[in-house]
Amino acid sequence: MRRSIWWMTTALAVVVVGGSAYAWGRQQQLNGQAMAAMVNAQYDGALHNALADMESLRGALASAMLVADPESFDRHLSDVEKFAYAGENDLSRLPSNVSADHNINEFLHTVNSQAEHWIIANQSPSAASVQQSLASYYTRAGNVINGLERIVNAPRSTTSYWMDGRQLAPAARDGLARLEQSLGTMAADGTGQQPKTGTKSKPAAPIALQSTEAVKRVASVAGVTNTTKWKAQLHTAGENAPYYLVVGDTTRGSVRAEVSAATGRLISYHLSRPIGTKKYDFAQAATDAQAWLARQGYHQVIRADAGNSDGIARFAYQPLVGGLPVLDSSFNVVVALDNGQVVGFYEQGKLPPTSLPKATKVIPANALRAKVGPKFHIQSERKVIVENPSGDWVQAMAYEGVLGDEPYRVIIDLQTGHELRVDRLS
Amino acid sequence: MRSGFRSLQLGKWIVFTILTCALTMTSLPSQVKAFTARNLIYGSEGYDVNELQGRLHLLGYYWGKNDGIFGWKTYWAVRTFQYNFGLPVTGDVDMATKQALVKATPNWNYHMDSNGGTNTVANQEGTNGGTNGLSPATVVAGDGFSHGSSGLSASDLNLMAHVVYGEARGEPFEGQVAIAAVILNRLHDPKFPKTIPAIVYAPGAFDCVNDGQINLQPNAEARRAVADAVAGWDPTHGALFYFNPAKTSNAWMWARPEIMTIGHHIFTD
Structure with a gap:
């Protein structure tokens, strides 16, 4: 009797535990399916919105090509801007790691910028270059629509198109990658007029500086004489290339600086050290920062921004050309407010013009x-x-x-x- | 007997002295708080700035909050004050400006500004004439303070700090700056979305978003890394992508032209 009770209790316990485990697992599975369905729905929504906005964009481009009246042209260009921007937003909600080409985004950005530029410049709708660009954009928009339609109309299982477990499903990944590749880059399109962005990399300049000179340049900035253990490594890739990356230790901390191998210009300087309690005057730090810049050869500058946090003051100086500040170019100096030492210097924006841009026919x-x-x-x-x-x-x-x-x-x-x-x- | 009389006399003197002092103190005007010796510029903070804003507010030049932060409105108020009082118009508060300000507001005291002021800009129009009648103090020819603008909001910077901490905590400092720089490089590249949130939350763009580590609270180092990147430090020299070679098998990523390696990350074009 007692043995029977023992067996029954054991069996009951197994059933209860097993049933609970099953119920928990089933609940987890349902949760996972619900999450996957939600993600799929969001991706599908973004895809359908992108398709709708691309079709609207194509329509607006066609309308802009079909009118010669400047007022109507501007109105259609506004639509082009609107739908291009909306398309960019839709695409940003789709998985981005399938292909880093991002050609569609670049295309939409270019169309958006160009339309804005035409509106500002009161561009004539009948200009040949405008018509040529519009025709190019129209064709490309059609290509994007075809590619998106292929993904939208791809056969799908009832559960998932986008996700395969935690990974992007192969069908979706390949579809998006094909779409990006089929569009090609804007740079490859000789007919498209792309506004200059000012960020395109230029051909690398020739190397005119030896590594020892780069080390000397940084040592003079850091106020160090003994640089026997310092290292300078030449880098030839990336913006501002070629440049030397100079690293070394000082009694105050470790230095990491970059010097242009073409011009000897200090590109960046960072002194890494613990920052103590703030006790240095902020205004004095600004004066010191400007004096430091002058020692680096930047005499014609104006303080453009200032702030401090965590015992560090940051000052931005804009170069003066012909007495006028250059807003889109600055030199940033970082000062530790424990003792007023400069611990950072960074260039920002484009290099300033060498002379004052001409301004004839100035508006009163x-x-x-x-x-x-x-x-x-x-x-x-x-x-x-x-x-x-x-x-x-x-x-x-x-x-x-x-x-x-x-x-x-x-x-x-x-x-x-x-x-x-x-x-x-x- | 004589010593008792002397004690009484002394007591009278003490009482008389105390009463005199008390009466003298109550009859004195409330003490004027004076500036410290330090100069004040855009970006300065502290009690001196509170006093500066209070005195300028009393004179009708300043219409913002008395928050102790030398910002735009304080800067413009200082410039207008300097112009009207025949001082060099710099927007910086040096000793001469402070002396003129103290002299112009002899009745100011610290308690006047305890509520702070948020007067409308309309109050300021009496001093600068609004847009229709510009004071010469507003016309700056080359010199003067020309503030920059990063175009990023506080929430953008905070989000970037979360990404830096989630992606690169434990990396060398320049490696953390590099993550923030990649985000900024994407912001300026036509191939990527136009806002920081759209870049960060683009599906699959950052691992820390996928695994939830973006929600960790960033430390001071991550915030400093973001500040340095915003100030222009780009250790990656224009990189748009990065990956950890120990964790990535993506063939496309491996095929990208490498710019440099910082810590555990390879940064690519």
Whole structure:
């Protein structure tokens, strides 16, 4: 009797434990399926939205080609901008690690920028170059639509198209990769007019500096004389190449700096050391930073930004060319506020122009100021040098002030009167 | 008897002295807090800036919050004050500006600003004339303070710090800066989305998003790495991708032209 009870209890326990385990496992499986279904639905939604926006984009491109009236042309270009931007957003929600070509995104970005550029420049719709570019974009948009349709119409199982466990399913991965490859790059398209972005890499300059000279350059910056254990390694890939990466130790910390092998210019400098308690005056640090820049050969600069956190002050200086600050170029100096030592230097943006960009037929000051909205309360105005959408340096007027309670800057081209950009100031 | 009389006299003197001191102290005006010796510039913070904002507010030049942070509104208020008081218009508060300011606001005291002020910009129009009647103080010819703008919000920087910490904690500092630099390089590249969140959350773009490590709280080093990258430090020299060779079998990634290796990551074009 007792043995029977023992067996029954054991069997019951096994059933209860086994049943619980099964129920738990089943619940986990259902959760996993629900998650996978949700992910699939989101990817499908993004794909369908991308297709719809691409079709709208193609329609807007066709409309822009079909009209000769400038006002209608501008309206259709606005639609082109809108749908290109929407398409970019849709595609950013699709898996991005299947192919790093990102040709579709580049295509949409180019179309968007070009349409914006045409609107600003009041480009005539009948210009041959415009028509040629529009035709090229129209064809490419059609290619993208065909590729997206193939993925949308691909046969699917009831459960999943996109995900295979935790990985992207082969069908989806191959479909997206084929789509990217079929479009080709914008650079390969000789007919497309792509605005200059200013970030394209240039052919590497010849090496004019020896490694020992690079070490000396950094040693003088760091104020070090003994550099016997310092190393300089030549790098020939990437932006600013060729350059020397110089590393070494000092009594204050370890130095990591980069020097252009073509010009000897200091590209970056970083002194790694623990930062102590903040006790150095912030304004004095700004003065020291500017004096440090002058010692590096940057005499014509203006302080452009300043801030401090965690015992470190950061100052941005813009170069002055012909007395005007270059907004899209700066030298950043980092100062440790425990003792006022410079612990960092970085270039930012494009190198400044070597001379003042020409500004003939300048629009009168009152006419320029009239281009600023009535709600904008101007606090300062000054001439500056900025990069226009075509990647060229131009003279402009920068109006700084407040809209309501927020500080903003409006930059207007001195010659064309076009608004180049609006910055929200932090 | 004589000693008792002397004690009484002494007590009277003590009481008299105490009463006199008390009366004198109550009749004195409240003490004026004065600036310290340090100069103030855009980006300065602290009690001195509170005092600066308070005095400028009293004069009608400053209309923002009394938050102790020398920002844009403080900068513009200082410039207008300097112009109106015949000082060099720099926007920096040096000893001459402080002396002029103290002299112009003899009745200011610290308690006046305890509520802070958020007056509207309309109050400021009396001093600069708004857009229609610009004061010459607003017209800057080359000199003056020209602030930069990274175009990134605080939430963008915070998100980048999360990615840096999730992807590269334990890496050398330049390796952490490099992750932030890759994000910024993507932001400026037409092949990638146009915002930091879209870049970070693009499906499959960053492993730390997939495995949830992006939700870890970043440390000070990760935040400093982001700040350095935003300031222009790009140890990768324009890299758009990176991978850990010990964990990646993606053939496409391996085929990318390598720019450099930092820590455990290979950075590619």
